[in-house]
Amino acid sequence: MSPDSPIRERIREACAMVRQKTPLAQSFTNFVTMNLVANAQLAAGGSAAMSFLPDDIVDIDDISGASYINVGTLLPSYRETLEKIAQVFFERQSLWVLDPVAAGLGATRTAILRSFANYPPTIVRANASETIALCGIWGISLGPDSHGGMNRPAGVETVDDVDSAMPYAIELARYLRAHNSTHTAAVAVSGECDLITDGERSFRLPGGDAMMTKITGAGCSLGGVTASYLAVSDPLIAATAASLHYNRASEKAGAVAKGPGSFQAEFLDALWQTQPDEICASDIIESR
Amino acid sequence: MSPDSPIRERIREACAMVRQKTPLAQSFTNFVTMNLVANAQLAAGGSAAMSFLPDDIVDIDDISGASYINVGTLLPSYRETLEKIAQVFFERQSLWVLDPVAAGLGATRTAILRSFANYPPTIVRANASETIALCGIWGISLGPDSHGGMNRPAGVETVDDVDSAMPYAIELARYLRAHNSTHTAAVAVSGECDLITDGERSFRLPGGDAMMTKITGAGCSLGGVTASYLAVSDPLIAATAASLHYNRASEKAGAVAKGPGSFQAEFLDALWQTQPDEICASDIIESR
Amino acid sequence: MSPDSPIRERIREACAMVRQKTPLAQSFTNFVTMNLVANAQLAAGGSAAMSFLPDDIVDIDDISGASYINVGTLLPSYRETLEKIAQVFFERQSLWVLDPVAAGLGATRTAILRSFANYPPTIVRANASETIALCGIWGISLGPDSHGGMNRPAGVETVDDVDSAMPYAIELARYLRAHNSTHTAAVAVSGECDLITDGERSFRLPGGDAMMTKITGAGCSLGGVTASYLAVSDPLIAATAASLHYNRASEKAGAVAKGPGSFQAEFLDALWQTQPDEICASDIIESR
Structure with a gap:
């Protein structure tokens, strides 16, 4: 058995479980891509519900296996709402994924992201620039020698590459684990070669199609499926x-x-069709 | 002529009229699926307009044949807005369809749905659990012998089957007719075998494809097309x-x-292509 | 060289530049069609970002080549927000496109559109009825002899034809140029035969497929791509x-x-595939 075969077994089991349990994962997500988030969750085997009200989100949390928050499009009322929700998730030890879309842009977004520092998520999924920017907002530094990437994304697109975000991702994962209430965590940085880390083990995942950057919501919907x-x-x-x-x-x-246009339809079809065996047989490059 | 041939004639005529008149039916609906609601209305032959402002909705009501309200994703300001709109529809004897998405979840949603009790819609379209939950919110009971289903849906999915909702649907239709200002009503319960009732006559409609549960907005968009x-x-x-x-x-x-992915595109194409003759020739199982 | 060959050269260059530079054009647009707006911008070669917060929009304006505002679905808080944003764009000499969806319907929409009179956009893209209605809201008249079209659209659909809107479009373009801070402007009226004018030169653009009226957001997404x-x-x-x-x-x-359904996917594919040479070789009928 190869050194990473236990990982592959656990990946295969996770894929099979999503299909078998159709787990509900609720979302508080941006308006642009929420339809794709829901459809991708359904196509991957899960179940979806979206809300923007604290009372709803607490009720749905009771029946959800995990939640997803995405700060892409904000309304003024979210400033208070989102901090309250993160706090509730913290108190309930709820599992949740944060997508800090456009981190570094806008005073409201920065204030909301900063408010999550004390109630951080279980997983951050972001592009390279957002990962680095979120570290900046939470005061996570790499020490005096480090040189950061840009901490301001070009709108919703990254201006940094995944490699430059790697040390930030590792520190961020450690921060999440130390400060969230479940004390488990991971960071996923999407890009040409995706990076996943829990602060100890790190995986690079090569592949994926470049057309993903030509449909809106590829990253957001990956956050929902995560x-x-x-x-x-x-x-x-x-x-x-x-x-x-x-x-x-x-x-x-x-x-x-x-x-x-055809890519988006084909992609949802392929999410639906792709089997656990294919997924866990992927190239996984581990670096420690 | 079979006993239900008048029904089939009226269905055929309704289908032909939608295609001929392209009637405008406005929506105040949830953010996740509103794009599909509009596209389904257009593909079925109608015309679409969406709004979230009382002044807009009154103006558009002047030129709309019917309206659609869906409480799937709520914002805090909707609490007052939606009651006001239902009241305006009541006073104007406007025809409208309610989709009580996730009825039973969230204090805000419950308060909004409760506020509709005095100004109820012409049609309720819901899944089985939502139908039962709405009866609970409006105090509609089946008498001391009845045993209800669950009154809390699993997020946006039903946990009850259509048959268990049947007596509730019938009572609900009678309630709508007695309390709305047009004194006509129907309830449509979607599920494996759809149920339609006006409180006197009830139809079961077998068929439909299970993939409808794997795209978001199948039910919402049916509400809009209704x-x-x-x-x-x-x-x-x-x-x-x-x-x-x-x-x-x-x-x-x-x-x-x-x-x-391909299902959603094919479904909109099929809504567009399916002819009145095919629709009215469907199996319709009447129970009285 | 034909009289309009310089125009064709400039069109070809514009098409090539969008593909080469993938310019970011941010949007404050309606909820129904914003996903298609973003996907159409990406398919046409550009880049997309959406926001509803003044602080975001100013930050994104720093890195955007142009912006897009669409008043299709409004929330109460937009009344103040949108005027403020138009004012900021005016002060910064930012280029922006306005889509006055459903101009003439709703007191809130009318108030917002009126507030733009002092900070008008660079381009208005609208259907014929909206063009005429916007002239009414801004007090732009054609003189005592003119007979207007209707100034109230049928929801989001036009009730006037492009020809009847032509004199309004010309006056509107002149108004924009005189009152915005960049002193350049154009008006695009979409319909069976599109009309484009800068107040001096006017082009009619025949063609396009009627199925565009059977998908929601055809006009909105054209605004974003503009x-x-x-x-x-x-x-x-x-x-x-x-x-x-x-x-x-x-x-x-x-x-x-x-x-x-298949039309929308094919349309995005075709936006992606259509080359600058095909675009600039189109029929362009100039009238002065």
């Missing part, structure tokens, strides 16, 4: 399995699509 | 014709789709 | 190139689609 996986497995496995599921599905869609 | 039909026909016919149109279209899509 | 083009070219060229790109892509989609 929450579906988190409902049935530990954070490192959840983040890894969800990203692998995405990469294999996007490659299948990319092989047949004629453009971004 | 409003399109309500703009041109009476509530019992509108609810029946819309559900039949959905079932036939979903079967066509299911026969060719490779997964939920 | 902003992508405005980020790399002057208003007259931006509005013309974006509309031509849309017409050629919709014709390709219409030739193969089976209904509105």
